[in-house]
Amino acid sequence: MDASNYLYISALLFTIGAVGVVVRRNAIVVFMCIELMLNAANLSFVTFSRINGNLDGQVMAFFTMVVAACEVVVGLAIIVAIYRSRRSASVDDASLLKR
Amino acid sequence: MMQLAIEVGQTATPEAVMFWILGPLAVLAALGMLLVKKAVHSAILMAFVMVVLAVFYIAQDAVFLGIVQVVVYTGAVMMLFLFILMLVGVDSSDSLTETIRGLRPIAITAAVGFGGLMVSLLGRATLGRDAIGLSAANADGNVEGIGYLLFSRFVWPFEVISALLVTAALGAMVLAHQPRSSKKTTQRQQSINRFRGESIATAAGLPAPGVYARHNAVDVPALLPDGTPAPNSVNASLKARGDMLDSNTFDLKKISTQVEEEK
């Protein structure tokens, strides 16, 4: 079977994740959408690894996972901190930057 | 697109079967993530997508990553998500109406454009390229291969990323940590407060919250001898949260009548 099919699905998932980041207000869902995008990228890495016939892509995907883990840890900590102070997990409520 | 359709018709390997079943499911699950109201449902759908991806990894000779995907993502990360979800309120469901004017059309248009262009580009870039396959690279086993690369060519990024991980852990602690708002009182201070405070009435300690058989009584104030509730018998944090109940609800007289009625 043609490996590029995986790439198409990766692109679709990435796009869906991007839309999710924009349209969802719940910080946790937003976060999950980001994870979705990362995972989509990982799928691409793995597919490219297969296409190119070496393991570099898989190593990259591995690194991405670690980075994603870090990001989740920090990001969720932030969500908790925000939730503590504002009693809300909606990203729209954290808009102090606006004039 | 035609090419794609032809290929779909022609490929009938087990992998293709797996792909054409799981792939659409994953996309649907991802779309579902956007559309469901409750975050918990989103999380479950997300977990499903991740598992599908793990399957895809394994199907593509990335056994190690597939396992890690299940263990780390579906196991650890998603648990973390759910945990936080529980912390901030599992019941809350999002309103899906958009509050920022014009955002949704922009996002959807941009996304459609983005996805379309991406697919188009991918089609152009990969068409006619045969996958080499990983059988050669995985000759010594997938885990060994990745392990070899990690500790040879990518050892420097590997070390850096470990530092990042440690930093992230520390960062999370710092962020989530709440400093004390007031200084912790020593025992000595407490006893001084108790005996030399405003009133000696509480010198023997605050009254304990009332205990009623029909309710977990910590959030119900004790009743004073004259029958009035004593609010200071309830824990301050419960009071602050608004979780204190009215003790009249559990008035003995009412209970007794109810009992009589039951009889």
Added chain:
Amino acid sequence: MTISTSLVYLIGLPFAGAAILLLGGRRTDKWGHLLATALSGSSFVVGVYHLIQMVNRPTEMRPISQKLFEWISVGSFNVDAGLLLDQLSICFVLLITGVGTLIHIYSIAYMSEDRDRRRFFAYLNLFIAAMLLLVLGDSYLSLYVGWEGVGLASYLLIGFWNQKPAYATASKKAFVMNRVGDMGLSLAIMIAFATMGTVSFAGVAEQAHHTSEAALTAMGIMLLVAAAGKSAQFPLQAWLGDAMAGPTPVSALIHAATMVTAGVYLITRSNFVFDAAPTAQLLVVIVGAITLIFGALIGTAKDDIKKALAASTMSQIGYMILATGLGPIGYAFAIMHLITHGFFKAGMFLGAGSVMHGMNDEVNMRKYGALRQFMPITFITFGIGYLAILGVPPFAGFYSKDMIIESAFNSGGMQAIFLGSLTLIGAAITAFYMTRVMILTFAGTKRWDEGVEPHESPWLMWFPMAVLAVGSVTSGYLLYHNKALYKWLSPLFEDHGEHEELLKPIVVSALALTMVAIGVSIAVYKYMRENIETVAPVDVSWITKFVRKDLMQDQFNEKFFMRPGQLLTKALVTTEDVVVDGSVRGVARMAIGSGSGLRGLQNGFVRSYAALILVGALTLIAAIWVVVS
């Protein structure tokens, strides 16, 4: 004292006086005027010493020059600070220091009541020094220093009582109009350097033969502009009347005897340029002729005694300029008239000052009258000056003015008759208005304001007047006798041979005297009556009104230079604000505007930022897509 160094003393002495008095401040109040007078006098003594030396040398050895130091030297532009004393400059040196010293003496008394007398004397000394530098400089550039120096001194002296705004304005007007002339001079110097490679008198004289007529004409015209500015010639004449704002001794020294004649000096000094540029020469004649009549006409309508005399000065200098424009035959006569004019006009100005001194600084002649008895000395000295300016023999003006009229008639061609007639008409008008001045001031009935008690001036004042009166009587004959001045000066000029005589000298004199007689009789007829109005009558013909307004000279300048200039300035200030700086501020406003416009995007919602990132990614990928296809 060697000959060469003593040239420096000529200028240095009065300059030192000015420096000491100005820097010394109030400490020198007590003796400042004495020092200034002494220094001016000693400069005169040095001048006389040089004259004696010069007379004793053979003709070709008479001019002496001295290089002081290298002044400006860049590439081929080499100008030394050098002094040149020749037959022409010595005349001026003696006139300046001589008349100057007399006026210093006069001023001791005239200014005795003024709290700033020291400052006045400092300015006077500064003027003497600058004027001497003007006539002693050996190059156009050195002359230029003196030229502007006297302009500065004139500015300071006209505005000496500058607490009166009108006087301050008068001084500013004089300086600015002089600057227009200075512009001409600096352009003349540039032309000289560009075409001849030198700016020294000797160098230009030598190169003039090898230079195109066009260049020389241009240079001549520019020199004429310079001369017109300094000598109050048409069209730059308007400042002189207002310059009478200065104390009267100043008017006598600067605006009658010396500074205003600098233009005559400049043209005479540049004879080699004008001789080779007939067009420029013709323009000189025209300017001289116009001013001659112009000044005389203004003089007929002035009630202010000083302004009447100023108009007369303008007219008389017109005579001189006209003479210089006639070429070699005219130079010597121009200088001769300049010297005699220096005597009689300075004398008359001092006389006017004396009258004012006795009349509580009243300048309106209509409020004088019958002063003959009260100021006999002033009357006599003023009268001598009057006879001299009229050209009554044997007074000085007779010789010098007649020579100019004669030269005009003898200059050849149709132009000669025209010019000659003009000079004769000028003489008649001069006779008219000077007689008017005499009658209004000294004859007739008392028309004084109440409380005025006319009295003769102290001896310190009448002594200089007397000396000048003597000069007004004798100088003409002395200079004329045996063609003394002509012979003295002629080595400096290239003589083109004798001219045909259109009219015999005796005929010219007769004509001139006739014209004078006509002028005098009209004046006597008009003003020798009892009931002169103390306020000028209003119901007069439009010609009189026109003349009273100085032939509209100020209105003309105002309408064609001042107003447009002010409008231009205002327009430019607006342009600066709106267009030049406006565009700069516009750019700034654009930056601020686009910033505040884009600020709307920073609405604080993370999701809209994410949307923007998405749009950005779309753009990027679209770009890639375009590139790839």
Added chain:
Amino acid sequence: MNWLTLLMFLPLVGAAVVSVLPKTNEKAAKQAALITTIAVLLVTIAMTLNFDRENVGLQFVEKYAWIPSFGINFAVGIDAIALVLILMSTILAPIVVLAGWNEAHGGRWSVKTFYILILVLETMMIGVFAATDLFLFYVIFEAMLIPVYFLIGGYGTGERAAAAVKFLIYSLVGGLLMLASIIALFVMSGDQFGHTFDINQLSQLQMSSTTQNLLFLGFFIAFAIKAPVWPFHTWLPDAAGSASPGTSVLLLGVLDKVGTFGMIRYCLTLFPEASKTFTPLILILAVISILYGAFLAIGQKNIKRLIAYTSISHFGFITLGIFAMTSQGHSGAVLYMFNHAFSTAALFLVAGWMISRRGSSTISDFGGLQRVTPVLAWSFFFAGLSSLALPGLSSFVSEFLVLVGTFTRYPVHAIIATFGIVLAALYILIPVQKALHGPTTPGNENLKDLNLREKIAIAPVVAIIVVLGFYPSPLLKIINPATTNIVAQLGFTDPAPSIEDK
């Protein structure tokens, strides 16, 4: 002896000393600054005496590696033009310190800071004229803006913050254009003979005429803004109008000279062909500057802005002299730079004293000062005379040289520029009449005349103006070889007099 490094180092030492002085002891800070600037002046004089005026190349050359990987050196060296300008800057510095003794009071920051800024600025003023490494020059060129920005914004009057920002941004725009050109030169030098910022080497670059024109414009606009040449001048009236008098003196007297100095040192030597291409345009701009500045000066109501506009007119003369490409024009322009510093310094310092006494800088608020404060009035009048280039004062020599030099090659420009001298009389005499003459108007009766310190401060300026008016030879002898050399290098010879045999 490392003259130039020593010169640049000394003010920094002074600044360090001032910075450790206690904040309360303002007098000590002032004295330290004064002593430092005088010491710098003495060193400069000693250096001038050691200068070999026959040598047209760079002298006192020093070179230390700074950023070797980019070929950047701390390279300094001066020719006669730079020497004259450094001399000018170091003479002005102590005068400014002394004249503006009380200027720093009422500033946003302490008196101490004011003098630290002045001293740091002095280092840069010396460095900017001495740099022979293009990168070093650029760094100092831009870094000079910093102390001036704070001097205007912190110790000025009126809308000082806005003026400071305008000054800064305007200058930065020019500086960035120049930076682009500098980078281009650097890159091209790499292609041709190895990366370098050395101006002597860079002047050997081969460039197509289009490249040269573009790079020339980058430099020229930067310098035209600095100088300032019409129409890039509008920052100057605002900056000078808001800055304290001492700052204005340094701003107009020294900083703006960097513009005209840069035109000679960089525009002409690096881009000779482009300079010739743009000469007609620049000459027109210069003539416009002369007349425009003069007219605007006539129309001003604020005395500081008036002086700023007169300077625009004067800078027009300097630019005219530079691009007339004759030795007279060039020497005149360099001499003009020197003289302008002092005539403007005199005007600004005296105007500053008038303003601080009266508490207003509007001309019409003054009146009849000559009766009340004769010495002050005379100083102002004298400064005005110097500004209108009265013969016998120094600015006359330079102005006339510029005009003569221009006339021999471009008579029309010279004739138009000559109208400037009439306008000069107007723009000086109008404020003189309004402020000094006439009856003493209310509010001016009790003004105090100059005190001893102020007299001491103005005396050397007056002396320089008078002495150089009558005896400019010492300076001209230093300047001439250098300017003649530059004109010759550009392939110009002075036009010969058009004498013909008849």
